[in-house]
Amino acid sequence: MAKKRTVALVGNPNCGKTTVFNALTGSRQHVGNWPGKTVEKKEGNFDYMGYEIEVVDLPGTYSLTAYSLEELIARDYIVDEKPDIVVDIIDSTNLERNLYLATQLIELGTAVILAFNMTDLADKEGLRIDIKKISNFLKVPIIRITASKGIGLDKLKDAIVDTITNKNKISPKDKTPTINYGTEVEEHLNEFTEVIDKNITLPKKYNSRWIALKLLENDEEVISLIKTIKNSEIALSEAKKIRKHLKNIFGEDIETIIADARYGFIHGIVKEAVEKPIDRVSLSDQIDRVVTNRILGIPIFLGMMFLMFHMTFEVAAPLSDYVDGFIGFIGGQLVGLLESGNAPEWLISLIVDGVIAGVGSVLVFVPFIFMLFFIIAILEDSGYMARAAFVMDRVMHKIGLHGKSFIPMIIGFGCNVPAIMATRVLESKKDRILTILINPFMSCGARLPVYILFVAAFFPERGSMIVYSLYILGIIVAIIMGFILKKIFFKGLSSPFVMELPPYRLPTLRGTITHVWERGWLFIKKAGTVIFTTMIIIWLLAALPPGVEYGSEKSGVGMIGKAIAPVFSPLGFGDWKSSVSLFFGFVAKEVVVGSFGVLYAIEDVESPVGEETLIGELQNTFTPLSAYAFLVFVLLYAPCMVAIAVIKREIGWKWAAFTAIYTTAVAWVAAFIVYQGGMLLGFG
Amino acid sequence: MSNEITLNKLKPKQEGVIVRVGGSGALHRRLLDMGLVKGSPIKVERIAPLGDPIDIKIKGYHLSLRKEDAAKIIVEV
Ligand SMILES: Nc1nc2c(ncn2[C@@H]2O[C@H](COP(=O)(O)OP(=O)(O)OP(=O)(O)O)[C@@H](O)[C@H]2O)c(=O)[nH]1
Numbered sequence: 217m218a219k220k221r222t223v224a225l226v227g228n229p230n231c232g233k234t235t236v237f238n239a240l241t242g243s244r245q246h247v248g249n250w251p252g253k254t255v256e257k258k259e260g261n262f263d264y265m266g267y268e269i270e271v272v273d274l275p276g277t278y279s280l281t282a283y284s285l286e287e288l289i290a291r292d293y294i295v296d297e298k299p300d301i302v303v304d305i306i307d308s309t310n311l312e313r314n315l316y317l318a319t320q321l322i323e324l325g326t327a328v329i330l331a332f333n334m335t336d337l338a339d340k341e342g343l344r345i346d347i348k349k350i351s352n353f354l355k356v357p358i359i360r361i362t363a364s365k366g367i368g369l370d371k372l373k374d375a376i377v378d379t380i381t382n383k384n385k386i387s388p389k390d391k392t393p394t395i396n397y398g399t400e401v402e403e404h405l406n407e408f409t410e411v412i413d414k415n416i417t418l419p420k421k422y423n424s425r426w427i428a429l430k431l432l433e434n435d436e437e438v439i440s441l442i443k444t445i446k447n448s449e450i451a452l453s454e455a456k457k458i459r460k461h462l463k464n465i466f467g468e469d470i471e472t473i474i475a476d477a478r479y480g481f482i483h484g485i486v487k488e489a490v491e492k493p494i495d496r497v498s499l500s501d502q503i504d505r506v507v508t509n510r511i512l513g514i515p516i517f518l519g520m521m522f523l524m525f526h527m528t529f530e531v532a533a534p535l536s537d538y539v540d541g542f543i544g545f546i547g548g549q550l551v552g553l554l555e556s557g558n559a560p561e562w563l564i565s566l567i568v569d570g571v572i573a574g575v576g577s578v579l580v581f582v583p584f585i586f587m588l589f590f591i592i593a594i595l596e597d598s599g600y601m602a603r604a605a606f607v608m609d610r611v612m613h614k615i616g617l618h619g620k621s622f623i624p625m626i627i628g629f630g631c632n633v634p635a636i637m638a639t640r641v642l643e644s645k646k647d648r649i650l651t652i653l654i655n656p657f658m659s660c661g662a663r664l665p666v667y668i669l670f671v672a673a674f675f676p677e678r679g680s681m682i683v684y685s686l687y688i689l690g691i692i693v694a695i696i697m698g699f700i701l702k703k704i705f706f707k708g709l710s711s712p713f714v715m716e717l718p719p720y721r722l723p724t725l726r727g728t729i730t731h732v733w734e735r736g737w738l739f740i741k742k743a744g745t746v747i748f749t750t751m752i753i754i755w756l757l758a759a760l761p762p763g764v765e766y767g768s769e770k771s772g773v774g775m776i777g778k779a780i781a782p783v784f785s786p787l788g789f790g791d792w793k794s795s796v797s798l799f800f801g802f803v804a805k806e807v808v809v810g811s812f813g814v815l816y817a818i819e820d821v822e823s824p825v826g827e828e829t830l831i832g833e834l835q836n837t838f839t840p841l842s843a844y845a846f847l848v849f850v851l852l853y854a855p856c857m858v859a860i861a862v863i864k865r866e867i868g869w870k871w872a873a874f875t876a877i878y879t880t881a882v883a884w885v886a887a888f889i890v891y892q893g894g895m896l897l898g899f900g
Numbered sequence: 901m902s903n904e905i906t907l908n909k910l911k912p913k914q915e916g917v918i919v920r921v922g923g924s925g926a927l928h929r930r931l932l933d934m935g936l937v938k939g940s941p942i943k944v945e946r947i948a949p950l951g952d953p954i955d956i957k958i959k960g961y962h963l964s965l966r967k968e969d970a971a972k973i974i975v976e977v
Contacts, residue, residue: 279933312959313935472921475932479940504946504955504962513949606964610950613966619953712927712969713953714934717962 221380222270226290226321227305228314229276230718232333234258235363236305237273240373264373267380272299278313280320282437291437294326298421301327301379303372305363308338308345309719311490315354315482322356322394325423329375330358336365342493349489355394364724397477400465404458405429411454415447431455432462432470500599500719507603517607520600521626528588528630535583543576562762566755571748586736588627588634593731597723602715609713615695616702618642619713621651625694628658629687632859636866637735646706649867653701656855656879657694659687662805666850669809673831674843682844686851693852693882750857754803773799787849787884788842788891798849804856841899845891852883903977908954908970910944916975917941923972931973935959942975 227233241260258273274290282288294302302321306314321328330351332338338345351358357375361368396402408428418424430438432455442448462470507516547568554564595601601623609619620642628635635655642648667686671679757772764771769778769792777796784790784798797811816833838846854860854876864872904919918940921931935958936942945955945962953966 279929281929281933310959310961313961316933316935468920471929471932472938476937476939479935479937501945508946508948508955510947510949602964606948606953606955607950609964609966610948610952613952712930713964713966714927714930714969715964716934717955717964719962 219266220268220270221301221376222272222299223301223303223376224272224274224294224299225303225305226274226294226317227276227333228278228307228310228317229716231276231305231307231314232363233273233276233305236303236331236333236361236369236372237271239363239366239369240269241271262373265377267377269373269376277317279317280324281433281435288437294321295324295437296421298326301329301376303329303331303376306330306332308332308334308343308360309341311345311486312479312482315485316478318354318356319395319478319482322354323429324426327379328356329372329379330354330356331368331372332358332360333363335360335368336362341498344491346489350485353394353485353489395478395481397474401462401470401473401477404462405432408432408451408454408458412451415450416442416445418445428455429474432458433474434459434471498719503720504603504717507600508606513607517604520595520604524588524591524595524626527591528584532583532587535587536580539583540576540580543572543579547572547576562759565759566752571751582736582740584631585634586732588630589637589732589735590728592623592627592634592638593728594723597721597727597731599718599720602717605715606717613713616698617651618644618647619715621647624651624655625658628655628660630661632656632658632660632855633862636859636862639866649871650698650701650706652863652867653871653875653878654694654698656859656875657690657697657852659690659851660805660855662856663851665806666801666808667847669812669827669830670834670838670843670847672827673834674838674840682847686847689848689886690851693886697882751803754800783884784849786892787887788845789838789849791837794837794846798853801850802854802857804858805850808850841894842891845887845894848890849883849887852886853880854883855879904974905977906971907942907944907956907965907973907975908967910975910977912944912946914977915941915943916977918973919976920974921972922974923969927969927972931969934963936973942973 225233225237237258237260241262259270260273261268261270263269272293274293275287277287277290279287280291280294282291293299304318304321306318318328318330332345332347347358347360357379359368359372359375361372363369397405405425405428408431409425412418412424412428418427427438427442431442431451434455439452442451459470462473466473506512509516550572551564551568554567592601595604601620604623605619607619608622612619612621621639624635624638624642626635627638632655635658636652639648639651639655642651663686664683667683671682675682754773757776760772761770764774768774773796774792776799777792780799781790781792781795784795789795793812793815796815797808800811801808812830812834816830834843855863860872860876863875905916907916910916918936918938920938921928921936923931940958943957945957947954948964951967953964954970955962955964956970957963
């Protein structure tokens with residue numbers, strides 16, 4: 217039996233952690249260039265010299281002081297779960313900031329190995345790093361690696377095993393502290409450490425100097441940890457006293473003093489051990505001169521967005537048609553097969569109207585989604601997304617969101633499903649939830665067929681104006697709801713915009729493809745299963761009770777339609793057929809058109825004759841005012857169930873249910889205002 | 901002559917040395933963690949096209965900050 221050990225990989229965002237993780241464990245992982253993207257905890261393992269090493273890839277973090285949710289994950293894992301070894305991946309081209317985290321890890325007292333990554337880039341920049349010197353200063357092993365080329369990884373594995381085998385020799389307590397905070401602070405720190413040792417029994421995994429330091433730093437996590445232990449009041453009041461005392465002496469809070477000392481210590485080391493050529497303007501800086509230029513910045517951003525859309529919808533649309541055709545073909549074949557096999561009618565209906573229609577509605581999205589993810593992956597991995605956030609933050613800040621919320625909003629005009637997934641680029645969970653909650657108001661492509669049909673029936677003269685007004689209405693409602701939801705759920709939690717602009721990098725094909733595949737596959741798998749079940753439920757409702765005509769007045773949906781129709785009466789469309797079509801529209805909004813077809817028993821709504829008959833029927837049912845109210849409702853009410861399924865996956869079923877309900881409520885109110893207001897103004 | 905002003909007042913390409921980092925709570929800490937500590941040279945690289953945020957260079961890397969937050973940082977130029 218191999219002996220098991222756990223190794224945690226930590227590091228600043230973008231230091232190449234995921235690349236190291238992949239190289240060590242060989243598992244397929246996402247590689248990105250967006251600061252703070254690795255959100256989930258990823259695990260893998262490898263065998264080496266008789267040990268089975270479990271590797272945990274933690275979210276990127278700049279410090280052990282938890283700030284965002286992802287950083288909290290990393291911090292909690294390192295501090296509370298205590299992996300046997302922490303490997304801190306250091307971006308060698310950005311030593312000072314990267315070593316800041318390293319000093320905190322060393323102070324924590326865990327076994328740390330530093331892996332100096334990106335050495336190829338450091339060499340190219342002409343940096344000469346004396347690893348040995350740094351290692352002596354910090355008293356931890358340092359290994360040089362180039363993760364993207366797989367260089368130095370065996371040495372890293374050796375270092376891991378070495379650390380395991382003589383781990384017990386260096387106990388954190390008999391090490392002299394690495395960083396000295398100066399006589400005044402040190403004196404108080406030592407005294408305080410003694411107070412803690414004397415009065416409090418700490419769990420074994422924590423060392424008292426570290427606890428003392430963290431209490432002086434007023435670290436919330438450590439304070440709440442200490443509060444669970446007996447006699448904590450003594451330590452907490454002592455900490456308060458010392459903080460006050462030091463503040464009086466230095467005229468500054470102790471957090472500042474400590475951070476100054478850490479960075480000062482690192483600065484000293486880097487000065488001693490690193491030879492730097494004179495700063496010259498890097499390629500990345502040159503690109504930024506153009507891309508975030510005062511005059512060109514916005515046009516370039518808009519151009520990028522346009523290109524993204526254009527590529528997605530122009531390139532993927534034919535593919536989508538192809539998929540659609542293919543599904544139709546399979547469906548036809550299957551029906552033929554079933555009919556020749558004398559399958560019962562209900563089974564054929566279940567398969568054709570339920571399974572194939574349902575799964576098909578997912579599959580036609582797939583080309584769009586893969587294309588969009590491909591482009592987003594390139595934008596992210598290259599570093600452009602951070603610039604887009606930089607350029608757009610001003611606008612987004614005005615409406616209570618974050619610069620990075622912009623991208624998902626734009627994508628929403630194409631399809632809300634990838635848009636919701638794209639909120640992953642947001643670091644703060646609250647920003648993410650808020651961005652997801654208002655995303656469905658961005659009028660997606662699936663709503664367009666409904667607009668087109670109604671415009672043809674009621675507003676042939678002012679068609680584009682009507683459609684345009686709906687898009688604008690969606691944006692306005694999103695902004696208003698953003699304001700309101702922020703006030704209700706996320707009051708005062710505006711996260712400051714302190715964002716690294718990582719250097720531009722050429723995305724690797726492998727990285728991009730893994731990225732696209734992982735996101736795309738998740739979509740197919742998770743959304744697919746939900747849609748499959750929902751379609752079957754809806755089919756059952758439309759086909760039951762037995763013997764009823766599919767989707768007719770007497771079927772389950774017909775009865776539901778009749779039951780809910782009164783709700784829509786005040787909005788001007790209280791007949792059961794429009795209720796049923798809205799009900800079906802929850803599957804996918806373009807289905808609204810198809811269900812009118814079914815309900816009015818029109819064979820092919822897409823044929824000219826069929827469309828004309830349908831338009832005639834609609835004109836009998838709606839007035840122009842109620843038609844517009846209906847469109848407003850279609851725009852705003854619950855997003856399709858694929859979107860709901862994705863919201864559930866991203867932020868949980870509670871928010872998913874909330875989204876479905878509140879958007880529908882908003883839609884009702886808006887349509888009510890349109891219809892009743894229009895009546896009052898005499899448009900009825 | 902040395903002169904103390906807040907970081908948001910720096911013009912693009914202007915350099916300075918950090919004297920004090922204000923702000924409170926999470927923002928204050930975050931700025932410290934990101935290397936905005938006393939004595940560090942800092943340079944405003946550019947301002948975003950819409951006038952906010954700004955792109956600064958600190959400890960050899962680029963960081964973007966909103967002006968309202970930059971106003972809490974005092975630099976000597
Ligand atoms: N030149 C060079 N590039 C590297 C090296 N290691 C990683 N990269 C690249 O750096 C980028 C970021 O790598 P990731 O592995 O995604 O970094 P990460 O730290 O996991 O990033 P987050 O998940 O955002 O925290 C990718 O484009 C990698 O291909 C290296 O040693 N040299």
